[in-house]
Amino acid sequence: MVDDPLTEHFLRKLSEDAGFVAPNKMILSTIGTRYIALRNACRRMPKDFHWGEELVSALPYEFHYGNAP
């Protein structure tokens, strides 16, 4: 995957933006594999979210992390 210059350029940019300094081939290859897996996960998401829908979980706010009594 990282043998293709365009793909390598994209993965290197993605990795550097994520905080990796001079990412090596192992990092680029792992990021590339996970990128594909998580884009596949994204494809299952509905595409019709409405601006009024909740942006956080459906659970009551009082039980969110750090807010529990």
Place this chain on the structure above:
Amino acid sequence: MSDLIFMPLETAANLMRKRELSPVEYVEALIRHTEAIDGNLHAYFKFCPDTALRDARAAEGKLLAGGGSSRVLGVPYGLKDVIDYAGMPTTAGSAVFENSIAAAHAQVTQKLVASGAVMMGKMATHELAIGGPSDDLPWPVPVNPWADNHFAGGSSSGSAVAVAAGMLPIAIGTDTGGSVRSPAANCGVVGIKPTYGLINVEGVMPLSPSFDTVGVLSRHVRDNAVALETIAQPALLKRADGGSYQASVEKGIKGLKIGLVRHFYAEDEKAHPEQIVAIDRAAEQFSALGAEVREIRLPPKEDYSACVALIVFPEAFALYRNELTRRPEEFGVLARSSLFGGATVTAVDYLDAQRWRARLSKTTMSAMNGLDALLTSTNFDPAYSLDDSGAVARAIARQTRHVFSVTGQPAISLPAGFTSSGLPLSLQIAGRHFDESTVYRIASAYEEASNWNYRRPPLAEALR
């Protein structure tokens, strides 16, 4: 003495209260058993017999002075090594955190210490509760006591192995996407992921704050209820039926309405044939016990898993970005490859996934209208061989644990029989938010009717 090893928590606690069993004698028996078998099973990262004997002597003193109201006074427990115990390392199974000493107890530890329970040690975990089983870490991989060289499940692997093999009556784990329920299912024990928020997670190394929960593993449902009551936040425990989970287990299940979500494991993807039969038989058993069981449909299980992935990985990457980007080679391959994925999810996709979570939760709760609980699978397959190179991927994909991580509902995994080759099978029961009482009520009725939990793992017996 050998009876002490697999003795239910409730029995041991009652004997200690009646001064018929000394906590020191009980703990010494478990220490000897652990020393005899854990060299082969690797449940503990850090076994602490000195701390245990200190706690046992303190419990004995309290019992001689009249005891008090604690139901776990003198009862041994283990902590998954993502939970802080002051003065001990919390490694999270990672070389990166090998020398990270906890300055204070986690909230859950405080409750156990205050209740007079006996700390036996820190239990093995997948790295950062996500990457495992890994053979490239400083600790050996825990072994399933039901079959040599088989996967114990994870990430609370050591907790499940120790409970299954009689080293502990209860252990505390954590469950973000199934990390209590998976090893419980593989090792033939009871494991609950309580309602999100029921247990305070302060002092627990996070993985994904949107999903992280602390859970309990035990051999018996009643013991699980006692332990969960001990660590639950009192203000939320008040929501339980009668303020107590234990009271509800006596009630039986006559008249309860249970939704069977069969398409998850029989249509969306087919579980192991013996696993399908085990859950179908359990559904018949629930009917025979007086519950009304009817089949319902929820969104495909893959939707829940995709939603979990799009939230867990970016949250985990954000938490550990400093270590991951500066010292990636110090992580095991499995944790590193999972966590790197979080760098590839955009903020927009992450927020959409949170909206998706809300939708999936609402859909699930709507389908539960008129129902008290849901019955479905936990894992699709019995434990895999550790030599099976495709096992890690299948263990992550072939399951229905993510469903109740998304919704935040309480969910318990129970033993549901054994394969023809002697490996544990499992089922999962989920209830409404903060209705752990009904979950325990149904689980207890099934346990009493089936008695699967009295069978002992061959490796635990053979190694003694």
